[in-house]
Amino acid sequence: MAPEVRGDERRLHPFSWLFVLITQLREVAFPLVLLLFFGRGQWWEFLAIVGAVLLALYSLIYSFGFRYRIGTDELVVREGIFDRTERHIPFARIQNIARRSNVLHRAFGVTELRLESGGGLRPEAVMKVLRLADADALVLLLRAQRPSVAPPPGAGDASAPAPSGEPLLALSPGELVRLGLISNRGMVVVAGGFAAFWQFDPGGGKHLFRPAFNLAEVAAGEVVALHAGPLAMVLGGALLLALLFALLRVLSVVLALLVHYGFRLEREGDRLGAGGGLLTHAHGSARIDRLQMLHVEESLLHRLFGRMSLKTDVAGGVREYNDQSGKLHWLAPIATPAQVDGLLARIVVAPPLAALPWRPLHARAWRRRARWPMLFWLLAACGLGFWFGAPGLLALLGVPWAATAARGWAGFTRYAMDERFLAYRSGWWSRHYAVIELDKLQVVELMQSPFDRRAGMAGIRIDSMAADPLGHGIHIPYLPLAEARALFAVLARRAAG
Amino acid sequence: MTESNANDLSTPRIGLLPLHPRMRTVWTLAYASLYALLLTLPLVPLAVAFDLLPLPLAFLLPVVLGCLLGAGYARRYAALYSATSLADGVLIRSGVWWRGELFVPRARIQHTEIQQGPLDRRWGMASVSIHTAGTRLESIKLPGLPRPVAESLRDVLLDREAHADGA
Numbered sequence: 001m002a003p004e005v006r007g008d009e010r011r012l013h014p015f016s017w018l019f020v021l022i023t024q025l026r027e028v029a030f031p032l033v034l035l036l037f038f039g040r041g042q043w044w045e046f047l048a049i050v051g052a053v054l055l056a057l058y059s060l061i062y063s064f065g066f067r068y069r070i071g072t073d074e075l076v077v078r079e080g081i082f083d084r085t086e087r088h089i090p091f092a093r094i095q096n097i098a099r100r101s102n103v104l105h106r107a108f109g110v111t112e113l114r115l116e117s118g119g120g121l122r123p124e125a126v127m128k129v130l131r132l133a134d135a136d137a138l139v140l141l142l143r144a145q146r147p148s149v150a151p152p153p154g155a156g157d158a159s160a161p162a163p164s165g166e167p168l169l170a171l172s173p174g175e176l177v178r179l180g181l182i183s184n185r186g187m188v189v190v191a192g193g194f195a196a197f198w199q200f201d202p203g204g205g206k207h208l209f210r211p212a213f214n215l216a217e218v219a220a221g222e223v224v225a226l227h228a229g230p231l232a233m234v235l236g237g238a239l240l241l242a243l244l245f246a247l248l249r250v251l252s253v254v255l256a257l258l259v260h261y262g263f264r265l266e267r268e269g270d271r272l273g274a275g276g277g278l279l280t281h282a283h284g285s286a287r288i289d290r291l292q293m294l295h296v297e298e299s300l301l302h303r304l305f306g307r308m309s310l311k312t313d314v315a316g317g318v319r320e321y322n323d324q325s326g327k328l329h330w331l332a333p334i335a336t337p338a339q340v341d342g343l344l345a346r347i348v349v350a351p352p353l354a355a356l357p358w359r360p361l362h363a364r365a366w367r368r369r370a371r372w373p374m375l376f377w378l379l380a381a382c383g384l385g386f387w388f389g390a391p392g393l394l395a396l397l398g399v400p401w402a403a404t405a406a407r408g409w410a411g412f413t414r415y416a417m418d419e420r421f422l423a424y425r426s427g428w429w430s431r432h433y434a435v436i437e438l439d440k441l442q443v444v445e446l447m448q449s450p451f452d453r454r455a456g457m458a459g460i461r462i463d464s465m466a467a468d469p470l471g472h473g474i475h476i477p478y479l480p481l482a483e484a485r486a487l488f489a490v491l492a493r494r495a496a497g
Numbered sequence: 498m499t500e501s502n503a504n505d506l507s508t509p510r511i512g513l514l515p516l517h518p519r520m521r522t523v524w525t526l527a528y529a530s531l532y533a534l535l536l537t538l539p540l541v542p543l544a545v546a547f548d549l550l551p552l553p554l555a556f557l558l559p560v561v562l563g564c565l566l567g568a569g570y571a572r573r574y575a576a577l578y579s580a581t582s583l584a585d586g587v588l589i590r591s592g593v594w595w596r597g598e599l600f601v602p603r604a605r606i607q608h609t610e611i612q613q614g615p616l617d618r619r620w621g622m623a624s625v626s627i628h629t630a631g632t633r634l635e636s637i638k639l640p641g642l643p644r645p646v647a648e649s650l651r652d653v654l655l656d657r658e659a660h661a662d663g664a
Binding site: 315441442443444445446447448449450453463464465466467469473488491492493495496497 | 585586588594595596597598599600601602603604605629630631632633634637
């Protein structure tokens, strides 16, 4: 097919409308279809469908009106039919590049490209969809525009599907199986599915689950009819649970393979690129100086397998946590501690995690940490003891447990600051490390609750770019007041540059 | 943090930012009505249900008590609140029970905004919103500044070298 070039303007792939339509249908029509099936069929639903069709038509025309032009040092994107906008995006401003191609994309030999700049809620340009060769050429051009960097090896080979750089990490299927066993994605997906069905079924899920409940009742009846002893019943129940658990883990493994199959992390000059996926290929790249906080996760299962995970917040563009969006997020979905240390050293020239100058919290931090859970278990024991008598007092076991957990937590939780980095690690069984370069701090905060004031403690919290509001950040609690003040002063000075 | 600690960070450029006298009035009104509401909502039904007090008194008592408590809280809040403009940023202290000290480096400020409501305009009062590239503290508001102070703060904060994008 000859490229559609009018003057020096380029259009999207002729089948772009199909992909835009699919996105529209998925975003707009899918909830409507669910409503139609599960709702009570009212007139406004049909009105909404008409609206959805009109919207889809509009996006169709819109995708035909999309043009882009590659200038000497900028990308010009023209969008719209009735309401035209022309955006000039200097190459230097494009910092994150995300590309995604699912099975349909690959059938047509196309890919979706998203270019993000430093700020704003929306990407600078979403090219849905480009021919693979066009996308590769554009990506190579964007990389070559960076004057500080020598062109990456293999830059001349524009037909390569993923321009290769210095490989930092590649995950084998065996590692992905481990990842699936460690992650609990299967459980999350199943729980999400249940929640969705509950949401859409007007009968509160009763209708939907009626057959399942009936089946369970019949099965229970059969089991009772067997007149099995209590031991057999308990063993059978345990076996059933183990089977369900195993099924969920298998699902997790399948999901890990789907999302991360062939995962590779590469360094291309001053950029970092990562991606993989079995059905949908997602590949994201970002300039290394755009990386913000680095997160290392080490759950109990991670430690059993001798593994960790490493991910990063990347400044700019849309905050999307979907693994399939193509935005750079995972640096290593799974890796050995040595590999994680190696990656930290090669990407941000950080010392190994264990070599950071870790400092403990206040010596009484564990008591503060234990207080509320212990109080909760005491009150629970009172309440349960009142209602159920002596067996209710078993809740008192929660008190030493809370103390043990708090001691364990305070034993691991530490912060570290060296010339370039601020790091915080926390947890007991499940551990989390957060590392950020000092010149990437945005706001520094010192906090004191009434309890802190009484105990002579304070907490330090920092804010950074692109942080996940629900995820782990750096919030160091229970520091001796003088130490917290000193740390606050140093961090403030470093953040001020 | 004491003043000497604040000086450790950097030398003050325009120093402690004065609070417009009307801001204390605003806080007093706000906290008095909040406390009055918080006390009235549970106490009135209780007093009525158990026939503890005649109805007018059952209303009056929590309202008066709430106003007094709120006014006291506002006094304390105003006494503990301070915003200081330093050479390299802005330091804000606030809170009565939960106290916080917040430092926004000047190099991290993306843009600032001066806001004035109708009453602010009448009183010559303004608030300055400081926007950073952060996430949770993406926007930080300094309320109750006299308008000229707000303008000079904005000028001081904008008087900086062109920073790329704060990353």
